[in-house]
Amino acid sequence: MRKPIIAGNWKMHGTRASVAELLAALKQGVTSASNDHAEMIVFPPAIFIPQTEQALTGSPIHWGGQNTATEIGGAFTGEISAAMLLEFKCQYVLIGHSERRALYGETDAITVKKFNLAQQAGLQPILCLGETLEERQAGHTRHVVLRQLDAVLKQISDIQQLSHMILAYEPVWAIGTGLNATPEQAQEVHELLREQVAKYAPSIAEKMRILYGGSVKAANANSLFAMPDIDGGLVGGASLNAQEFLQIYHSIN
Ligand code: 13P
Numbered sequence: 655m656r657k658p659i660i661a662g663n664w665k666m667h668g669t670r671a672s673v674a675e676l677l678a679a680l681k682q683g684v685t686s687a688s689n690d691h692a693e694m695i696v697f698p699p700a701i702f703i704p705q706t707e708q709a710l711t712g713s714p715i716h717w718g719g720q721n722t723a724t725e726i727g728g729a730f731t732g733e734i735s736a737a738m739l740l741e742f743k744c745q746y747v748l749i750g751h752s753e754r755r756a757l758y759g760e761t762d763a764i765t766v767k768k769f770n771l772a773q774q775a776g777l778q779p780i781l782c783l784g785e786t787l788e789e790r791q792a793g794h795t796r797h798v799v800l801r802q803l804d805a806v807l808k809q810i811s812d813i814q815q816l817s818h819m820i821l822a823y824e825p826v827w828a829i830g831t832g833l834n835a836t837p838e839q840a841q842e843v844h845e846l847l848r849e850q851v852a853k854y855a856p857s858i859a860e861k862m863r864i865l866y867g868g869s870v871k872a873a874n875a876n877s878l879f880a881m882p883d884i885d886g887g888l889v890g891g892a893s894l895n896a897q898e899f900l901q902i903y904h905s906i907n
Contacts, residue, residue, distance in 0.1 A: 656863050657691075658863070659887075660695075660889065660902055660903040661696070661780070661893075662696045662890075662899055666699055673706070674709065675896075679896030680694070680696070693886075696715065697717070698720075700719060700720065700721075717743070718747050721748065721751075736775035736776075737775050739775075740776060744777060745777065747768075749768050749781050750768070762805035763805070765806070766809060773818065773819075778818045782821075782867070782888070783798075783799045783802040784829075786827060790825065790827060795843065803821070804850070816854065817861075819862060820864075822888040824867035825868050829890065830869070832869050837880065841881040841882070841883055847883075848862065848883055863886060864885050865884075870902060875887060875901075887902065889902060
């Protein structure tokens with residue numbers, strides 16, 4: 655059985671006050687008794703990670719970084735290493751989010767470097783994949799997501815390195831647009847991704863969580879999570895509203 659994950663990517667949103675309020679509401683909504691069915695993770699902006707650690711320590715909610723550096727440490731102004739995230743008890747890190755790829759020029763090669771360093775440090779990478787609208791319309795969805803996934807798979811020396819990997823399929827055209835992939839469209843890609851990982855490590859593929867991201871809301875969460883290869887969601891906008899995010903979290907029951 656794969657324990658579903660409901661993750662909130664806050665992107666570049668929040669103030670000290672709004673973060674405190676959001677975390678308090680989530681903490682109240684996710685008690686140890688109610689978190690058996692799914693795991694909740696939040697990804698605050700890096701500067702709010704210490705505040706998040708302080709607020710969530712002792713609660714069943716986990717947290718992680720939205721990004722990490724391509725280097726272990728040194729003269730890299732503005733960067734945050736995997737080891738630094740771990741110091742603040744992050745367990746997870748997003749790797750290769752489409753906004754990193756499109757707006758900050760992150761190539762597959764950069765994504766692979768970050769993936770490896772995160773993993774070596776002991777973080778669980780959530781590798782984000784997805785096609786643009788043009789790529790989908792041109793019929794290139796399979797090609798694009800497999801290219802992004804294979805970049806990581808092909809250079810793995812020890813298959814066990816994949817055992818902590820989580821995937822997030824986030825079609826770029828569905829992010830922040832209010833236009834979600836249909837459950838069938840998402841399922842088709844999730845199944846493809848699982849089959850691809852199975853070529854390298856069948857037992858790991860079976861256990862690997864694949865999250866869907868792109869305009870997940872309380873109103874569409876149920877039908878997406880009902881699909882056999884959708885193991886939860888990576889939620890952007892709707893994760894900033896505690897009530898809606900909790901509704902999404904509880905809808906996976
Ligand atoms: P939205 O839920 O706002 O579409 O964002 C999805 C996303 O990019 C999560 O990483």
